Amino acid sequence: MLAHHPKYQGVSGYFAQGDEEHGQIDSAKALEAAARKDGIRTVNVVGSGRHTWQTGAASFAQALPWLAQQLGVPGTHA
Numbered sequence: 001m002l003a004h005h006p007k008y009q010g011v012s013g014y015f016a017q018g019d020e021e022h023g024q025i026d027s028a029k030a031l032e033a034a035a036r037k038d039g040i041r042t043v044n045v046v047g048s049g050r051h052t053w054q055t056g057a058a059s060f061a062q063a064l065p066w067l068a069q070q071l072g073v074p075g076t077h078a
Helices: 022-037 053-071
Strands: 012-018 041-047
Touching: 012 022, 012 053, 022 041, 041 053
Parallel strands: 012 041
Antiparallel strands: none
16 A cells, blocks of 8 residues: 555554564554655554553553654653
8 A cells, every 4th residue: 555655744653562463563564664765754662462452452552642742742751
């Protein structure tokens, strides 16, 4: 999909997975590489755990300040 679209500008992507999600870690690395090649700024974070709600909640809590900064929420900074 990325290859058939003009380069992205002003777009960011956040990839998060647990350290017990080996298939997802590999997939996230591949997606991140493709996104960066197309001009998307990315962050790839590997936390602890596997594909559970607990890991997802921890990843979201970690990503929320980054997301707020990307959206320009007042009071956030890079």
